Amino acid sequence: MTPAVTADETRQVLDVDGVSVRLAGRPILDEVRFAIEPGEFVGLIGANGAGKTTLLRVILGLQAATAGSVRIGGKPAAHARGLVGYVPQKIQLDPDMPVRARDLVALGLDGNKLGIPLPSRGKRKLVDEMLAAVDALRFADERVGNLSGGEQQRVMIAHALISKPRLLLLDEPLANLDIRSAQEIIELLSKRFAKQQQVSVLISAHEMNPLLPVLDRIVYLAAGRAATGTTEEVIREDVLSSLYGHHVDVLNMHGRILVVAHTDEGFQVLAGDDRAAEPGHPDHSRTGMQA
Amino acid sequence: MFAAFMINAWVTASIVAVIAGVVGFFVVLRGAAFVADAVPTGAFAGAAGASLLGINTLIGLGVFALAGSLGIGWLSRKARRDVATALILVMMLGLGALFLSFTVEYSSEIFSLLFGEVLGVSSNEIVPVAGLAVVCVLAIAVLYRPLLMSSLAPESAAARGVRLSMVELAFLVIVGLATSLTLPVVGALLIFSLMIGPPAAARAMTNSPLAAIGLSVVLALVTVWVAIAASFETNWPIGFFVGAGGAVCYALGRLVGHWRRSRIRVRPAVA
Ligand SMILES: Nc1ncnc2c1ncn2[C@@H]1O[C@H](COP(=O)(O)OP(=O)(O)O)[C@@H](O)[C@H]1O
Ligand SMILES: [Mg+2]
Numbered sequence: 048m049t050p051a052v053t054a055d056e057t058r059q060v061l062d063v064d065g066v067s068v069r070l071a072g073r074p075i076l077d078e079v080r081f082a083i084e085p086g087e088f089v090g091l092i093g094a095n096g097a098g099k100t101t102l103l104r105v106i107l108g109l110q111a112a113t114a115g116s117v118r119i120g121g122k123p124a125a126h127a128r129g130l131v132g133y134v135p136q137k138i139q140l141d142p143d144m145p146v147r148a149r150d151l152v153a154l155g156l157d158g159n160k161l162g163i164p165l166p167s168r169g170k171r172k173l174v175d176e177m178l179a180a181v182d183a184l185r186f187a188d189e190r191v192g193n194l195s196g197g198e199q200q201r202v203m204i205a206h207a208l209i210s211k212p213r214l215l216l217l218d219e220p221l222a223n224l225d226i227r228s229a230q231e232i233i234e235l236l237s238k239r240f241a242k243q244q245q246v247s248v249l250i251s252a253h254e255m256n257p258l259l260p261v262l263d264r265i266v267y268l269a270a271g272r273a274a275t276g277t278t279e280e281v282i283r284e285d286v287l288s289s290l291y292g293h294h295v296d297v298l299n300m301h302g303r304i305l306v307v308a309h310t311d312e313g314f315q316v317l318a319g320d321d322r323a324a325e326p327g328h329p330d331h332s333r334t335g336m337q338a
Numbered sequence: 339m340f341a342a343f344m345i346n347a348w349v350t351a352s353i354v355a356v357i358a359g360v361v362g363f364f365v366v367l368r369g370a371a372f373v374a375d376a377v378p379t380g381a382f383a384g385a386a387g388a389s390l391l392g393i394n395t396l397i398g399l400g401v402f403a404l405a406g407s408l409g410i411g412w413l414s415r416k417a418r419r420d421v422a423t424a425l426i427l428v429m430m431l432g433l434g435a436l437f438l439s440f441t442v443e444y445s446s447e448i449f450s451l452l453f454g455e456v457l458g459v460s461s462n463e464i465v466p467v468a469g470l471a472v473v474c475v476l477a478i479a480v481l482y483r484p485l486l487m488s489s490l491a492p493e494s495a496a497a498r499g500v501r502l503s504m505v506e507l508a509f510l511v512i513v514g515l516a517t518s519l520t521l522p523v524v525g526a527l528l529i530f531s532l533m534i535g536p537p538a539a540a541r542a543m544t545n546s547p548l549a550a551i552g553l554s555v556v557l558a559l560v561t562v563w564v565a566i567a568a569s570f571e572t573n574w575p576i577g578f579f580v581g582a583g584g585a586v587c588y589a590l591g592r593l594v595g596h597w598r599r600s601r602i603r604v605r606p607a608v609a
Contacts, residue, residue, distance in 0.1 A: 107497045128499050135493035144367060145541040145550040146490060158487035159498040161480050163548070190545050191490075207494065 058084050059121070060130075060214050060247040061106065066115035068101055075101050077271040078115065083264075085213065086245035088237045092255045093268030094318055099251040100136060102268070103216050106249075107133055120213060132207030136218035136251075140199060142192035148202045149174050149187045155206035177209040178202075181235060197228030201235070208240065215240065217250045221257060229257050237261040255282075256303050256319055269317070282306070291317070344570070346459040351562040353464070353471045354524050358532035359540075359555030360475050361516045363547075366537040368489050370513060372420050374533050376427040377406045377510075378517040378526045383434025385521075390437050396466065399518045406430055407514030411507040456524050456576055457569070467523055474516045481508060486547060527577040532558045535584025539591025543598075557587050 061083040068076040075098045083089050093099050104110035106117050108124045119127035132155075140146075152174050157164065164170075178184045181201040186194060191202055200220050207215060217236070221229040240246045241263075252258055255265070265281045267274045267290065274281050274290045281287070287306055288294050295317060298305045305319035365374045381402040388398025406426050413422035478485070484505045487495040496502050520529045536557035540550045565579035 109493070109496055128497070131497065133494050133497040135491065135497075137493070138491055140490060143541060144490065145545050145547055146486070147545045150486075150547060151490060154483060154487045154490070155494075158483050158495060159500045160483055163479050163482050188545065203491070203494075206491070 060085055060087075060119065061249070062118040063102075063106065064116050064118070066102070066105055066112045066117065068098070068105060068110065069113045070101070074271055076105075076112075076268075076273075079266075079268070079271075079273040080115075081266050081273060081275040083214070083247045083249060085247055086241050087263045088241040088248045088261060089250070089264045089266060090255060090258045090262040091249055091251040091266045091268065092258075092318065093251075093253065095253050097253075097268040098271060099253075099268060100218055103133070103218050103249070103251060106216060107131060129210065130213050132210065132212035132215045134200070134203045134207050134215070134217040134220055136222070138199065138203060140192045140194075142190060144190065144192050146191055147188050148183060148191050148194065148198075149178065151191050151202055152177055152205045152209055155209040173209065177205045180208075180239065181205045195228070196223045197225070197232065200224065200228075200232055204232075204235070208246065212246070214247045214249065217248070219251050219253065221252060221254070226257070233257060233261055254319070259304065267318075344457070344566075346461055346464060347456050347566055348563070350459045350464055350467055350523050351456055351566055352559060353467050354520050354529060355532060355558035355562045356555055357471045357474050357516050357520065358529060359536055359558035360478050360551055361512060362533035362537035362558070363540070363551045363554050364478065364485055364489070364509060365513060365533050366541065367486075368509065370419070370509070371534055372423050373407075373410060373510060374513050374517055375526075375530050376423045377403055377410070377514040378521050378529065380406050380427045380430030380434070381514070381518040381521070382526070383430045383437060384518075386434050386437035386441065390440055396519065396522065399521060400515065402430060403514040403518030404511065407510040408507065411503070411510045414506075415503060455522075456528070456566070459523055463523055467520060470515065470519050474512055477508070477512050481505060485509060525577055528562075528580045531581045531584035532561065535587040536561060539587040539594075542591035542595030561587060 059082045063079055063081050066076055066079045067074070079102060091099050091102065101110060105112050106119075106124060108117075108128070117124040120130050122130075140151075153164065153170065155177075156170065156173065175184065175187070178187050181204050183198065183201045183205060186198055191199060194202065204215075204217070204220075207217075215236075220232060224232065236248050236250065241248045249266075250258065259278055259282075262278060264276060265274075265278055267281050267287070269287070269290045270292055272290055274286050276286075282297055282304060284295065284297050287297065291308065293308065296307045296309070298307055303319065306317045307314050308317050362374075365371060381399045384398035384400075384402025385395040386398070387402075388395045391398075409426045409429075410419065410422050413425060484495065484500045487498075488500055488502050488505050492502055517526075517529050517533070537550070537554040539557055540554035543553055544550050561580060561583035565576050565583055568574070568579045569576040
């Protein structure tokens with residue numbers, strides 16, 4: 048007898064079920080719960096220090112959860128490595144490295160394998176197609192370290208997608224991009240990959256405004272907990288106030304949404320601004336920390 | 339200069355150049371130059387210990403090189419690698435000082451470890467060096483992709499199942515063995531210059547990683563060949579010429595890199 052599975056569960060690409068994480072004795076995530084379906088474009092929104100990177104690392108199996116579980120394509124995360132592509136927050140591509148954009152993309156295909164890669168026409172074609180899909184073919188033979196931030200993000204997206212994962216995780220890919228490059232990356236991810244190719248995308252950001260028009264759903268992290276739903280369902284004063292555990296205002300400033308808390312000294316922007324930070328979160332300039 | 343007794347020198351130095359060119363590429367890529375300097379320098383203490391006990395110095399070198407590499411790998415899980423390396427280096431040097439103080443005569447054998455005696459290599463010293471070369475080059479070939487990927491995008495490599503700490507440890511052991519076991523033949527100075535100069539030059543000359551490794555081997559070979567010939571002609575120490583050759587390689591690489599960059603045309607913007 049196979050256990051009964053509802054149609055909903057089989058459709059889910061990612062199921063995060065009550066994940067809690069403590070780091071160095073401090074609670075970082077508290078019973079985070081959400082699911083993603085094929086082709087959904089989901090924003091993981093939270094201020095610096097809210098736990099976005101930690102949550103992505105749990106999904107990838109790089110960080111153990113204190114409680115809860117993660118299932119990918121119905122399988123435990125540990126058995127689903129091939130189903131997930133990852134674009135990390137920090138990439139160390141310095142201009143001295145003799146590595147072309149196409150080398151990095153090819154490593155996405157078989158970088159975990161042993162031995163010298165044998166050149167093959169099929170593989171070259173696959174790499175070229177992937178580079179073309181992210182509009183990176185024109186700098187395929189340049190050093191990755193010499194490319195601009197937006198170009199490097201395209202190459203990293205190609206690197207993450209060439210193994211044909213069903214779920215793509217991106218950690219703050221827009222953080223260091225100018226507005227135009229950010230818009231191009233958002234367009235690429237939401238139209239070409241999420242909607243056309245049905246890749247589920249989970250993209251983290253501390254600045255949600257550029258993403259709001261295209262997100263199918265939001266996972267909003269604050270105080271270690273998550274609120275999930277469409278933008279209209281989540282970015283509301285009652286929902287966010289109960290998430291933060293104190294009253295917050297949601298302001299619409301000429302189409303730009305700010306989440307604001309009133310304090311004794313005045314008010315503090317919690318989200319919607321580049322300087323937004325988790326209340327009481329220590330300085331991020333500390334070394335050795337995952338920002 | 340091609341007399342029978344010189345053949346051994348040519349052969350040995352060429353083998354060492356191949357090791358240095360291949361392993362050195364990743365030493366430079368991963369910023370591990372300090373490790374490549376510290377492990378053989380510290381392993382010298384193992385040779386001193388071995389000569390004190392009256393056993394083969396090669397065994398002392400190997401054991402200390404291995405222990406040093408593993409120690410650096412173990413410590414650098416928690417601390418920066420350069421700090422871990424320095425710590426291991428001073429511990430090994432301290433032991434070396436102790437061992438030497440027990441040694442009655444100042445062993446010229448140990449002295450030669452720093453500067454090598456490549457012109458006096460005997461045929462039976464070639465075999466272990468050749469064996470080592472095969473092991474090192476094979477190990478780098480097997481680990482090529484994980485090494486490259488973990489140097490470029492460590493977190494995405496980890497997400498793909500590459501065990502970063504195992505790759506780093508294996509790499510440190512390769513570097514430790516490659517540098518230390520070639521010491522008695524070519525000296526610390528020679529192997530270290532060859533591991534840094536040619537690979538650093540090669541990476542400025544090409545954009546492809548495999549081509550850079552090939553170029554790095556070629557530059558290392560040319561450096562040792564020129565150094566042997568120059569040393570034979572002038573009677574100056576070979577270490578001087580290899581050191582100078584490494585620096586010349588590096589300068590050449592910078593020049594070629596500069597020239598290549600100035601040639602890059604402005605990319606047409608997308609329509
Ligand atoms: N290895 C760690 N040990 C202890 N605390 C950590 C560690 N990594 C991250 N943290 C803390 O966990 C919190 C969440 O971090 P992170 O997930 O990087 O946030 P975000 O990606 O949203 O900016 C921060 O307060 C951070 O200081
Ligand atoms: Mg982060």
